Amino acid sequence: xxxxxxxxxxxxxLGLLGGTIGIFFSLVGMIEVFSKRDVIExxxxxxxxxxxxxxxxxxxxxxxxQTNSKxxxxxxVTGTLAGLTTGxxxxxxxxxxxxxxxxxxFLNASPVLFDLLTYKKGANGAWLLLEYGALAGLIGxxxxxxxxxxxxxxxNTILFLFGMALFSGLFRVVMINQEGGAAKLAKFLFGxxxxxxxxxxxxxxxxxxxxxxxxxxxxxxxxSYARLPKKGQITVRVILIAVxxxxxxxxxxxxxxxxAQVIVVVCLYAMMGLGLNITLGFAxxxxxxxxxxxxxxxxxxxxxxxxxxxxxEHISFWAAVPIAVLASMLFGAILGLPVLGVRxxxxxxxxxxxxxxxxxxAGSDFLAKYFGGPQGIIGIQKPCLGTLxxxxxxxxxxxxxxxxxxxxxxIYYLALASAILIAFIxxxxxxxxxxxxxxxxxxxxDVAEALGINLIQTKLLAYVLGAAxxxxxxxxxxxxxxxxxASSMQLNVSINVVAIIIVGGMGSIPGVILGAIxxxxxxxxxxxxxxxxxxxxxxxxxxxxxxKPEGLWPSQTILRELKxxxxxxxxxxxxxxx
Amino acid sequence: MSTLTIDNIHTYYGxxxxxxxISLKIEKGEIVTLIGGNGAGKTTTLRTISGLLKPREGNIxxxxxxxxxxxxxxxxxxxxxxxPEGRGVFARLTVLENLEMxxxxxxxxxxxNHNLEKMFTLxxxxxxxxTQTAGTLSGGEQQMLATGRALxxxxxxxxxxxxxxxxxxxxxxxxxxxxxxxxxxxxTILLVEQNALxxxxxxxxxxxxxxxxxxxxxxxxNLKNNPMVQKAYLGME
Ligand SMILES: Nc1ncnc2c1ncn2[C@@H]1O[C@H](COP(=O)(O)OP(=O)(O)O)[C@@H](O)[C@H]1O
Ligand SMILES: [Mg+2]
Numbered sequence: 051x052x053x054x055x056x057x058x059x060x061x062x063x064l065g066l067l068g069g070t071i072g073i074f075f076s077l078v079g080m081i082e083v084f085s086k087r088d089v090i091e092x093x094x095x096x097x098x099x100x101x102x103x104x105x106x107x108x109x110x111x112x113x114x115x116q117t118n119s120k121x122x123x124x125x126x127v128t129g130t131l132a133g134l135t136t137g138x139x140x141x142x143x144x145x146x147x148x149x150x151x152x153x154x155x156f157l158n159a160s161p162v163l164f165d166l167l168t169y170k171k172g173a174n175g176a177w178l179l180l181e182y183g184a185l186a187g188l189i190g191x192x193x194x195x196x197x198x199x200x201x202x203x204x205x206n207t208i209l210f211l212f213g214m215a216l217f218s219g220l221f222r223v224v225m226i227n228q229e230g231g232a233a234k235l236a237k238f239l240f241g242x243x244x245x246x247x248x249x250x251x252x253x254x255x256x257x258x259x260x261x262x263x264x265x266x267x268x269x270x271x272x273x274s275y276a277r278l279p280k281k282g283q284i285t286v287r288v289i290l291i292a293v294x295x296x297x298x299x300x301x302x303x304x305x306x307x308x309x310a311q312v313i314v315v316v317c318l319y320a321m322m323g324l325g326l327n328i329t330l331g332f333a334x335x336x337x338x339x340x341x342x343x344x345x346x347x348x349x350x351x352x353x354x355x356x357x358x359x360x361x362x363e364h365i366s367f368w369a370a371v372p373i374a375v376l377a378s379m380l381f382g383a384i385l386g387l388p389v390l391g392v393r394x395x396x397x398x399x400x401x402x403x404x405x406x407x408x409x410x411x412a413g414s415d416f417l418a419k420y421f422g423g424p425q426g427i428i429g430i431q432k433p434c435l436g437t438l439x440x441x442x443x444x445x446x447x448x449x450x451x452x453x454x455x456x457x458x459x460x461i462y463y464l465a466l467a468s469a470i471l472i473a474f475i476x477x478x479x480x481x482x483x484x485x486x487x488x489x490x491x492x493x494x495x496d497v498a499e500a501l502g503i504n505l506i507q508t509k510l511l512a513y514v515l516g517a518a519x520x521x522x523x524x525x526x527x528x529x530x531x532x533x534x535x536a537s538s539m540q541l542n543v544s545i546n547v548v549a550i551i552i553v554g555g556m557g558s559i560p561g562v563i564l565g566a567i568x569x570x571x572x573x574x575x576x577x578x579x580x581x582x583x584x585x586x587x588x589x590x591x592x593x594x595x596x597x598k599p600e601g602l603w604p605s606q607t608i609l610r611e612l613k614x615x616x617x618x619x620x621x622x623x624x625x626x627x628x
Numbered sequence: 629m630s631t632l633t634i635d636n637i638h639t640y641y642g643x644x645x646x647x648x649x650i651s652l653k654i655e656k657g658e659i660v661t662l663i664g665g666n667g668a669g670k671t672t673t674l675r676t677i678s679g680l681l682k683p684r685e686g687n688i689x690x691x692x693x694x695x696x697x698x699x700x701x702x703x704x705x706x707x708x709x710x711x712p713e714g715r716g717v718f719a720r721l722t723v724l725e726n727l728e729m730x731x732x733x734x735x736x737x738x739x740x741n742h743n744l745e746k747m748f749t750l751x752x753x754x755x756x757x758x759t760q761t762a763g764t765l766s767g768g769e770q771q772m773l774a775t776g777r778a779l780x781x782x783x784x785x786x787x788x789x790x791x792x793x794x795x796x797x798x799x800x801x802x803x804x805x806x807x808x809x810x811x812x813x814x815x816t817i818l819l820v821e822q823n824a825l826x827x828x829x830x831x832x833x834x835x836x837x838x839x840x841x842x843x844x845x846x847x848x849x850n851l852k853n854n855p856m857v858q859k860a861y862l863g864m865e
Contacts, residue, residue: 483732490729493718500678500712502704502733502781607720610761 057116061128064115065135065187068108072101072136073143076167078585079158083578085166088244089215096244096578097166099212102186105136109190125191133187134180141176144168203261210257215244216576224305298466302459311458312574314530317465318523320566322543323550324469324476324559325519330548331557331605332485333512334492336398339405341543342385343378343517345412345536347524349421350374351430352534358429360422367433367455369442371525378521379514381408386513390506405544413536426535430528432456433464461530468526469563472519476559479515488512489607542584546570549587553594555601555608564602631656631816632677632708632785637686639669639676646672647683648840654785654818659811661819661827661848663861664837670820671713673837674787677818678710679703690785704733709783713790715774719763723754726762726773730780739782747776750806768799775806785816792823804830824861828852836861 075081085097094102109129116128144167146152152159168175193201214221218240225236239249275286302310322344329335354363354370389400412421421427436452455461479485487508490498499505528534546569554565569590573583594601600608632654639647647669654660664670675681677688679700688695690706698706709730718726727747731740748755751772757765762773771791778786791807792800800823808830811817821827828834828848836844836857844857851857858864 486729487732489721490718490732493720494716496680497712497716497718499680499700500704500710501729501777502701504699504701610722611720611763 057124057128058131060116061112061131062135064108064112065105065132066139068104068132068136069139069143072104072140075100075104076140076143076163077156077158078582080582080585081166082158082160082163083581086243087216087578088241089212090250091241091244091246093247093250096215101140101167102182105133105183105186106190106193108136109133109187110194111190112187113191113194122195125195126188129191129194130184130188133190134184136187137180137183140167140183141179144176144179148172199265203258203265206261207254207257211245211250211253214253215250218245218249219243220309220575224309227306228304299463302462307458309575310462311530312571314458314462314465314526315574316566316571317469318527318530319546319550319570320469320563321472321523322520322547323554323562323566324472325516325523326547327516327551327557327559327562328476328479328488328519329512329516331551331562332480332492333488333509335509335512336401337385337513337516338398338402338544338548339385339408340401340516340520340547341539341541342405342408343381343520344524344527344543345408345539346378346381346517347374347521348528348534348539349412349427349524350377350521351525351528352427353421355431355529356427356429357431358427360420360427361429364431365443366441367431367525367529371522374525375518375521378517378524382514382517383510385517386510390509402541402544405541409536409539409541412539421536424536426533426537428533430532430534432532433461433529455529458530461526465526465530468522472522473559473563476519480559484508484511549591551601553590553601555604557607558601558603558605561601561603561605568602631658631691632818633687633689634673634677635687635689637673637676637683637688639672639681639683641672646840647676649686650837650840650842652818652835652842654816656784656816657811657814658833659807659817659819659831661821661824661831661834662837663821663824663827663834663857665822665860667839668837669840670837671789672840674710674713674789674818674820677703677787678708704781704783707782707784708787709778709781709785710787711771711774711778711789711791714793715767715770717762717765717770717773717777720761722759722761723765723773724758726777727754727780730777733781740780743780743782747779750779750809751776767795768802771795771799771803772806775803775810779810779815783815785818786810787818787820789820790822791819792821792826800826822861824857825852 081097081100083097084100085095087096088094089096089099109132112132113125113129116124144164147159147164167179169178171178193205196204219242222236222240222242225232225240227233239246239252241249245253275283278286301313322340325343326337326340329337329340351367351370351374353360354365354373355361355367357364385401385404389397392400411417413424415423417423418425432450433455434450434452435455436450453460455464487498487503490501490503491505491508495505531538550565550569551562552565553569554563555561569587573579573586579586600612604612632652634650634652636649636651637647638645638649650669650673652660652662652673662670662673672681676683677695679695679698679702682696690708693706695703695706695708718729721729724744727744728740731743734740734743748758753769754772754776757769762770765773775786775788775791788807791803795803804826807817807819819827819831828851831848834846834848834851835842836851844851844854846854852862
């Protein structure tokens with residue numbers, strides 16, 4: 051019998067898990083889609099990389115978790131065995147697929163998939179799977195065996211290469227647009243579908259050198275910055291800000307409209323994220339219907355500026371924005387009032403319902419004569435920085451004789467400026483008296499009330515201000531798209547916003563921004579990934595919950611909590627409640 | 629002149645009649661203790677005084693001013709602060725932040741700093757741990773913090789709900805010494821306790837609460853010698 055504690059058994063278990071994950075990726079169609087992209091052109095496709103990485107990771111984890119003896123031999127055997135098992139399970143899958151038609155149940159189990167898995171070699175390919183699996187597992191255990199100092203730069207480099215490969219198409223397009231030397235360099239480094247071999251080699255050297263030199267340097271740099279005289283520190287900061295500002299201003303002109311649009315969308319989500327961060331992160335009040343405020347902002351601007359059939363007025367975008375923000379705040383209060391006394395799960399359900407009600411009403415036939423129903427509102431005027439008369443009232447059709455925010459490349463500035471403004475307001479609010487009241491409510495409502503905090507007023511302000519941020523986002527969204535449809539105000543927008551906050555770090559302003567970049571920006575840039583967006587969200591959320599539940603950039607409060615828990619494990623139980 | 633007067637209050641949780649006509653009188657400068665077993669209604673009494681629960685009947689007044697007309701968050705502005713049951717410190721905030729929260733009702737910066745200095749003199753332990761999160765403090769330290777936080781609002785009356793709960797005997801003594809000191813500095817105290825012996829040893833007077841009714845009231849000394857109290861609350865035969 052197999053001894054369950056045996057390290058071989060442990061390796062097989064993890065190998066089987068890796069294989070199952072590999073089969074899962076195959077059956078949902080990821081491998082097939084990702085095989086159209088290369089990590090390194092003509093060497094390894096993204097799909098292959100995923101499978102090999104799965105085998106390597108199971109080898110790594112098996113080696114790490116085996117407790118028998120940590121000799122080099124057992125480590126290597128463990129890793130190889132785990133990888134071999136992963137490959138074996140995949141080979142078995144290929145064999146089953148060749149005998150039985152799985153397609154009746156699994157749409158993606160197509161001949162193309164099996165060709166891909168076996169490198170078009172049929173039965174021989176199945177052997178290859180075993181070999182590659184074992185090799186990847188071996189690499190995984192070797193990685194484990196490396197000292198931390200070597201491993202960190204190496205894994206970072208691999209991850210960086212992977213990232214460069216994913217975005218190589220983008221870099222290539224952007225650089226080729228510049229023509230001249232940049233275009234030549236682009237063709238040398240980036241292929242049509244991934245990095246070129248020479249590109250991969252060059253990046254590997256640069257990044258490996260950089261990461262190994264960098265380790266430990268950041269502390270030194272911080273130290274020398276701290277030692278600068280006050281005036282010097284200010285100079286450094288001004289220079290940094292100037293450089294950042296220059297990049298921010300020049301970016302859309304260099305990168306073109308596609309990337310500008312992605313950044314606009316990231317900014318809009320960041321604004322919503324910062325809004326929900328006030329309600330949920332600062333005050334601890336869950337809101338699963340956050341898209342409602344976005345919709346109110348969008349519809350208000352739409353109705354006030356459209357020259358289409360549903361336009362109520364023809365005022366300029368600039369005059370409509372404050373009204374839109376006020377309208378969102380009003381809806382924040384309308385949501386806030388009835389749910390003030392509701393806590394926990396009920397709050398989640400009540401707010402979820404609110405979001406759906408707003409969307410259904412906006413898209414309903416019943417209100418179609420006001421909001422256009424499913425046809426939506428079209429013909430929304432773009433913002434124009436022109437004459438003073440046009441600042442308020444605009445002619446129809448308007449001719450903009452000034453700067454028109456016509457497309458993503460111009461709206462980019464509007465969105466970025468608004469996002470920065472909102473981040474600044476959120477930051478000021480956090481350390482204000484109101485911010486402290488929110489914090490107290492989040493930690494303990496009863497105690498907060500006994501300390502003199504007006505719960506009703508404070509909670510309402512959290513809803514109202516959060517709504518204002520989202521409303522501004524909605525207003526900008528409207529002019530970006532030029533039309534509004536109730537169908538773009540789906541529940542998944544609210545869910546995205548919650549996910550941004552969780553992944554970024556609850557209550558942390560930089561965390562929310564980072565979360566918006568990671569969850570919205572990256573999938574927008576990677577077209578292939580969009581199809582599997584929610585699957586990847588799910589995986590990311592699970593991994594985050596397990597590995598880094600505090601978020602990418604946790605708030606001070608959470609960070610301190612973590613640190614203290616590490617230093618002193620909970621020996622005395624705090625908060626004894628009778 | 630009577631400071632805090634509670635007159636015939638009836639408090640309910642839905643249909644549960646938790647306080648059945650309670651009357652208490654706490655004179656300025658006194659320590660008065662309210663003793664009673666589990667579920668007698670001690671916490672309910674304190675929560676009613678601080679406005680977190682509204683009684684269906686009865687009156688509560690401070691120096692002749694009706695307290696019931698104020699919502700809970702305004703009662704603290706009238707000079708009544710509470711140290712809640714189970715301490716209720718903000719576990720994820722630092723000691724300093726907890727104390728600052730306590731002064732939420734005091735807007736002046738000088739007053740805040742002055743009070744902070746006072747708390748750090750009263751509780752040197754808290755000064756050492758000012759940057760530590762409250763959740764990592766020991767039970768005794770958390771009790772000190774909860775007490776300090778309540779004092780940051782400059783109360784004239786301090787309501788304390790079972791400060792000795794879950795503490796080792798040495799710490800209980802330390803906390804009771806501090807309570808005496810706070811009282812000597814001029815704060816009137818209503819002390820709720822299951823630890824009747826300790827409470828009666830520092831209090832001027834006491835009330836015995838049983839299933840929502842006051843069954844006995846006397847000076848602390850007399851209560852200590854009362855055979856019924858000895859049997860039920862002091863564990864003597
Ligand atoms: N939130 C509540 N809902 C319903 N009943 C409660 C609640 N809190 C306390 N009670 C009831 O009120 C009575 C008094 O409780 P409490 O004031 O907490 O007692 P003590 O503090 O003296 O232990 C008890 O019978 C208790 O069960
Ligand atoms: Mg109690």
